[in-house]
Structure formats: structure tokens, C-alpha cells
Amino acid sequence: MGKMKVLLVSSESFPFAGTGGLAYVCRSLAQELQSLGTKVTLIMPLYREVMEGGWMLHPFSSGLRVELGREALEAEVYKGELRGGIEVLFVRRDEYFDRSHLYGTSRGDYFDNARRFTFFSKAVVALGEALGWPWEVVHCHDWQTALVPVYLWLRREKVRCGTVFTIHNLGYQGIFPPDAFALTGLPGELFRPEGLEFWGKLNLLKGGIYFSRVVTTVSPTYAREIQTPEFGFGLDGVLRACAHKLVGILNGVDYETWSPEGDPHIAAHYSREELGGKRECKNELIELNDLSPSLMGAPLFGMISRLVSQKGIDILIPVLRRLLVKGAGVVILGEGEERYEEELQRLAQGFSGRMSVVIAFDESLSHKVLAGCDIYLMPSRYEPCGLAQMRALRYGTVPVVRHTGGLADTVTDLKGGRGTGFSFHLYRSAYLWRATRRALRHFARRGSWRAMMRRGMKCDFSWRKAAEAYLQVYERAKG
Numbered sequence: 001m002g003k004m005k006v007l008l009v010s011s012e013s014f015p016f017a018g019t020g021g022l023a024y025v026c027r028s029l030a031q032e033l034q035s036l037g038t039k040v041t042l043i044m045p046l047y048r049e050v051m052e053g054g055w056m057l058h059p060f061s062s063g064l065r066v067e068l069g070r071e072a073l074e075a076e077v078y079k080g081e082l083r084g085g086i087e088v089l090f091v092r093r094d095e096y097f098d099r100s101h102l103y104g105t106s107r108g109d110y111f112d113n114a115r116r117f118t119f120f121s122k123a124v125v126a127l128g129e130a131l132g133w134p135w136e137v138v139h140c141h142d143w144q145t146a147l148v149p150v151y152l153w154l155r156r157e158k159v160r161c162g163t164v165f166t167i168h169n170l171g172y173q174g175i176f177p178p179d180a181f182a183l184t185g186l187p188g189e190l191f192r193p194e195g196l197e198f199w200g201k202l203n204l205l206k207g208g209i210y211f212s213r214v215v216t217t218v219s220p221t222y223a224r225e226i227q228t229p230e231f232g233f234g235l236d237g238v239l240r241a242c243a244h245k246l247v248g249i250l251n252g253v254d255y256e257t258w259s260p261e262g263d264p265h266i267a268a269h270y271s272r273e274e275l276g277g278k279r280e281c282k283n284e285l286i287e288l289n290d291l292s293p294s295l296m297g298a299p300l301f302g303m304i305s306r307l308v309s310q311k312g313i314d315i316l317i318p319v320l321r322r323l324l325v326k327g328a329g330v331v332i333l334g335e336g337e338e339r340y341e342e343e344l345q346r347l348a349q350g351f352s353g354r355m356s357v358v359i360a361f362d363e364s365l366s367h368k369v370l371a372g373c374d375i376y377l378m379p380s381r382y383e384p385c386g387l388a389q390m391r392a393l394r395y396g397t398v399p400v401v402r403h404t405g406g407l408a409d410t411v412t413d414l415k416g417g418r419g420t421g422f423s424f425h426l427y428r429s430a431y432l433w434r435a436t437r438r439a440l441r442h443f444a445r446r447g448s449w450r451a452m453m454r455r456g457m458k459c460d461f462s463w464r465k466a467a468e469a470y471l472q473v474y475e476r477a478k479g
Helices: 021-035 113-133 147-154 178-184 203-209 220-224 236-241 277-288 293-297 313-325 337-348 363-372 388-394 405-410 429-443 446-458 463-478
Strands: 005-009 039-045 058-068 073-081 086-092 137-141 162-167 201-203 212-217 246-248 300-304 329-335 357-359 375-378 398-402 423-425
Touching: 005 113, 005 313, 021 039, 021 073, 021 086, 021 137, 021 463, 039 113, 058 113, 073 113, 086 113, 113 147, 113 178, 137 147, 137 357, 137 463, 147 162, 147 203, 162 203, 162 463, 178 201, 201 203, 203 236, 212 463, 220 246, 220 405, 277 293, 277 300, 300 313, 300 363, 313 329, 313 337, 313 429, 329 337, 329 363, 363 388, 375 388, 375 429, 388 398, 388 405, 388 446, 388 463, 398 405, 398 429, 398 446, 423 429, 429 446
Parallel strands: 005 039, 005 137, 039 086, 137 162, 162 212, 212 246, 300 329, 300 375, 329 357, 375 398, 398 423
Antiparallel strands: 058 073, 073 086
């Protein structure tokens, strides 16, 4: 039996272009699958960020015909390579992808995202047809690729290809005005409640759920949560109807990249057995952010996040003020909604020397924050999986999280001298404050705190287990 051939379809992937978790997941999953003997091809748009990245790209296919409504366009495809010999294909159409950001700016999404990602999905299908569909499984990620399983479902008599669709965040569904349906070229009968229609609008994610053979999401708890009204964003009924094909697989962490034992971005290396280097990392972080040296003896809180409502910024800001008044330090790295960026920056100005806010996506600095902070904040309203809390555990940075989604699956609340972090249930500032106050009390108990750090560093969330679970899903999708 030859290697299974899998096409991963994503709107982003590191190291080429990305905005966060999805990009990390696609790179790591591709590499782990390849190491397990799977032949992986990854396909994504050719963004400006890729073109300016200095990658060795070569023409692969040209003149692919893509129809958007009544308009006939052409797509070009370029070929690159990911570490480990993984083939990466890039769909080029500069009017759609040669832009400063992937999906929009801090002021909002691009007005033509329906057109951009319908084009991308149709180009993927056109390339598959041109190559004679060499893949056994097509694995699509999030709403930007959700039309691909729909097109393959329509070709199911001719194309023997299993389809898997992964929901990374149900809060982003690709909802557009009804006239955007005409762009897809799909038959009108698919614009119905059991198809892509959603309260009179087009919902691309819904199509991916209905027409894929298997649907996965990124943690077991989140797979259960999204079938409830609280977390279902209007699709809980759809997901309950599709529960027979819904699987929760916890994302992993790439420990070759995220480990204090060999991280090239941090001031000193350290390990579970020898924690001394973490103090040097804290000192470097304080100096880099122009914070007071007195914070070396105080708890330093960190957060690396998109600054959006999902991440709990609204309940966090009042708590940050109380922490700062008590003498703690805070370092926040991220970008997102302007209102949150501005409010956090105003707070930092009022506590100069104790709080730093860096509005950016900075890969190197994110490593330094994880290594240099004592406590990691993740008070998400909901969190499908989350990668930062798992990385924080490996760096001995104790997480404070809301008990939801992947956070519930990865962080064990400290009770009876056991646990790896602190969690709270109700989405309220008062409950987040109680959790952080508990962390402050335990931080003062150095022996028990170091024991908790070591328990977290011992956790294993490597990608191997996740990749093996996906291989089982692929076999199911093929059948």
C-alpha cells in the first residue's frame, strides 16, 4: 500500500503568512502527518506577505479558469516547499491577494472577502480537475475554504475523494448578503436551510459542515460546546444534526519551536529540572519593555493575543487595573480592535514602568513573553483550543484561564496541592479577579509555585497524538 495522499486547504500557514492559531496548526499538522508517512500537499493563497518573504517559488500551473458569477477569470499557481519536503502550492490573483493584510484591517474586514475566497476555493477545485484529483483526502480549514467540500459533493460520482472540514473557530462563519451566492455558481436548491442559507444570508461555514464527510473541531470540549445555544453562534442545531460525523481533536504544540530548552529567541535556556534561566528571561523582558527593575521581585503577568472580544479583553481590563495597583507587572502583545488597543494603551500610560502594550504581531517577542512572565492570562469568552496556554505550560508560566473549550482540556485548576494553573467558570470580571488573586497568593509560596511550574512543564501536548487521530479521520472520510 502506498502513502496516503492528502491535500490541506487553508487560507494561511506559517512560515509563509498567517494571523495566528490556524497558521501554526496547518504547518505543524502537515509536518507531523508527513513524518508519519503521509504524502501531504498544502495549498493557500499567494499573499503579498508571501511574495515579499523571499521564498523560492516556481510556476506550477497557469490559465486555470475560474468563474465568479458571470465573470470568467484565470488563476495562476506557484510551488514552494515547507520543511520536510512538503509541497506547498500558492494560488495567485493579485487583485484579491496582493494586499497589506490577509482578511482586513483593524477597521474591519475587506468588503470583497466573499469574492476573494470563493475565487480561492474554485481555483483549488480547478487545479484538482487539471491534475486528475491525485489526492485521496481533501482536508479544508475554516470558512475561507468551506466551498471546496460543497463542490466536491456535487462531483461525488466522478471524484472519489474523502472530505474533512475543520472548524477552528465557529465565531467566524463567512456570512455574506444573499446576492453573494451567485458568485459560487452553485445550483439554487443549495441555498436552503439544509444547505448554505442562514437567516436569508449566505453562510459558507454551514456549507462545509453539511457537505463534508467528516467534520472536526480543535478540542473535545469545544466539540460538545458548539452543539449548545451558548457557543453555537446560531449553528448549534446544524451541529447537533451532524453530531454523527463531528469529532473533537485537540491541537498540539510544536516543541521544536516552543521549548525553553533550545529556544533561540530567549535570553537563557532552562528546563523542568533546572529553572534558573527563567529569571534571566524575566530580566530581559523587563528591560526590553522599559519596565521597572523592581518587578523582578513581583509577579509579572503576560498575554499574547488578538485583541478582540472573544479573548476576554472586556472583563480583563478592570482586573488589570487592580493587579497594577497591587504592584504586579503586565506585558501584552497583540493587535485587533481599535477600541481595545486604545484602551489598553491608555491604561499602560497611566501605569508607566509597570505595564507594556505592544500593538504588533511579533514572533520573537512572543517567545520572550512566554519565557519571561510568571503568569499567563487567557480569560477567553470561548476558546476552541488555544495554543498559548499549552506553550505557557512548557515555559513554566502558570496560566489563568476560563474553563471553556480547549482551556478546560489542557489546564487543571489548582486544588489540594495538585494542578497546573487557575481557572474560573462564569464570564465575569469578578470571577477572573478571584482566579488572579488566588494566583497572587500562591506566587508568594515559592516552593509550591515551583512545583506547579514543573507539573505544567511535564505536560505533553505534542502533535503526534493529534496527527494519528487525523489519520483515523481520513480513513473514515475515504470510506
